[in-house]
Amino acid sequence: MTRQLHLNAFLMTVGHHEAAWRLPESDPFAHLDLQHYVRLARIAERGRLDSLFLADTPALWNSIGRRPSGGLEPTVLLTALATATEHIGLIATASTSYNEPYNLARRFASLDHISGGRAGWNVVTTAGPDAARNFNLDDQPAHRDRYERAAEFIEVSRKLWDSWEDDAALGDKANGVWGDDSKIHPAGHEGRYFRVAGALNVPRPPQGHPLLVQAGSSADGRELAARYADAVFTAQQTLADAQAFYADLKRRALAEGRDPDTIKILPGIVPAIGSTEAEALALEEELDRLIRPEYALRQLATTLRVDPADLHLDRELPDDLPAEDEIEAAKSRYTLIVELARRERLTVRQLIGRLGGGRGHRTFAGTPEQVADAIQHWFDNGAADGFNIMAPVLPAGLELFVEHVVPLLQRRGLFRTEYTTGTLREHYGLPRPAAVLAGA
């Protein structure tokens, strides 16, 4: 069988472009309305996409002026979407720094049961001090500490998911024995960050383990992905960078003793789709014109760790920016932004436009044919196993992608025309993991 693409719909309020909410057709409160997400999920499912995905951080942005703010907690929202869909995978972001493994492993196991094996967890360590201050801390833990905790968090979660053998539940009415206690294996975990005694209070999930996604591209993030991730979401601006990232991650997975084909790499793409290239570019320009630069400038200054007064809209970035290893949060995104600005000699205003579309993800304006070509080009050239589709405007952009780009990819034999698999792992061509039993 021909190698096929994996496509994930990254959903965000009324679109990834920060000004999408200002378009006449956008409902600025849609992100609080379940029916908006139901509609998006059904569009993605109509397109036979592998999965949909929600980002998250447990803190409110600095300003609610800029764009639709606050939202529904992802594990809860995806459970509602599980009841409105039948096939599509459901991936929620959740933080290892600000959760307890017992609670989170349990919610993902519950979502996996409710959805019939369609749950995925995007493992994040949550950068920045704002979240830390909501959880009894003064500032975020160091980058390395966050990633060590994340690795241990995943280890504990696996022990919990595996704490019931698949056939532990008997339902033996005649003898009055509901389950076989000998098939329960308490986690008995004692580590640096966590002590977790118990078996989980949910039977083993249909998928064994929910699909694990990782999206950090720093060295620590890649190492975590190479050890644990089934899929990686990544921001890559150029083919060369994407190829280097792809090769590096496959190599790291191999070094961890894994089949490199079991880690799927999905760069993001923000496609502005028009029936002509000119129409696509006009949409992108209209959106960029609606950005209020003062908000974006403030955020850019925070990301770059500079004083907002040192950034001038019509000049390039200052020369004296910190080196990546001085950055404690979103390290690789920092480097990507600085390199993008330097490579294309962008003014701050132009950089803000580019970031407003996809926050560092690759923006691409074109016809359906051009978008399909762009996707296939990276897919055929060792840069991607699939894509994270980040429509600039929702639902319109996802609808255009599903109705006009997906059929082209299907005609080229690059994408499924029907769902032929049941679980999210199966959609991604991944096996159900065997249980590692504590004490066995």
Add this chain to the structure above:
Amino acid sequence: MTRQLHLNAFLMTVGHHEAAWRLPESDPFAHLDLQHYVRLARIAERGRLDSLFLADTPALWNSIGRRPSGGLEPTVLLTALATATEHIGLIATASTSYNEPYNLARRFASLDHISGGRAGWNVVTTAGPDAARNFNLDDQPAHRDRYERAAEFIEVSRKLWDSWEDDAALGDKANGVWGDDSKIHPAGHEGRYFRVAGALNVPRPPQGHPLLVQAGSSADGRELAARYADAVFTAQQTLADAQAFYADLKRRALAEGRDPDTIKILPGIVPAIGSTEAEALALEEELDRLIRPEYALRQLATTLRVDPADLHLDRELPDDLPAEDEIEAAKSRYTLIVELARRERLTVRQLIGRLGGGRGHRTFAGTPEQVADAIQHWFDNGAADGFNIMAPVLPAGLELFVEHVVPLLQRRGLFRTEYTTGTLREHYGLPRPAAVLAGA
């Protein structure tokens, strides 16, 4: 208008009776099947009940042999049920000892948005060492500590729910200002148990605050209820005890400066319903006969803090049991069980039968007329504002209650015949709380 009952459907697997799963009609795996709960929720809604409710503890019971074990996490499950219902309130238990306020306040706010104002939170401190050992501890914190933490947890949650003024979101497209930052009030909480800086990342819930339920009946539990609870679930075996509890709690609420009518007291009742009294008693006997006493004996010994070898099935409880103030978990339930056994001079086997039906809640076998009379008698005599309906077998017992008992209560003018209110608070006749704004 005549004072009316509030009725809550307490759902549990295939029934509250521990042997319900052994009946021929029971699916022993129904508690992992969303459709089972959807069916129950729709039956309860057909009966115009105020709410449904799920208990919870973040640990697996000692043995999975006894009865259906493991289950779906309640906030996640209720979100799925929110999409399958339109009117009924949705109350989930969640622990203040093993959660962080930011995460939990956010999930309840999300559920309140998704359900259009139908979320309720049963605040528990979680007794017992098993849960503690899943959260980095060797044993549960002391009773008093757990309740102090619970009070602070609620205070933080309220600050978070109130951190957005109701009209903070503007959606002003013309000026490109989505929300008014001056209407965001960060919690700024610094307490003994929690430091939480931030504003919540969800706008204020439709109900202002989700309905707060409390179910602890110890002195600490009553005090917490008197300060914060909108509704109280309680286990009461006799009219006299229920009257004393009711009067005490209303008095305590008054002492806290509250209108006693704004705290609704709902004792549990486990109704075995038959078309004749003999048929109802036969159902109860059939269920009791299906109990395997060795499991129940072990749990009773744990509750009573005695060696299982000191309990003899055909004798009464030993004389030298600990006093309530030596008990650190489920204090009032301990006393209730000991008093029940002593008052009725029950053997251990008989006591196990009584507890197998409702774990200390009042069991009642009779015709629909007798059940309606029992409910009205307590309601008319200062013992209850409503009832927590704990069907011994599900869905059958809830169906019988809705089809045969509810119409009697309606005919007597004691219960609504249609939903005339929208939110859970409104169903319970409670106002939407005003926001207390940090820094205002």
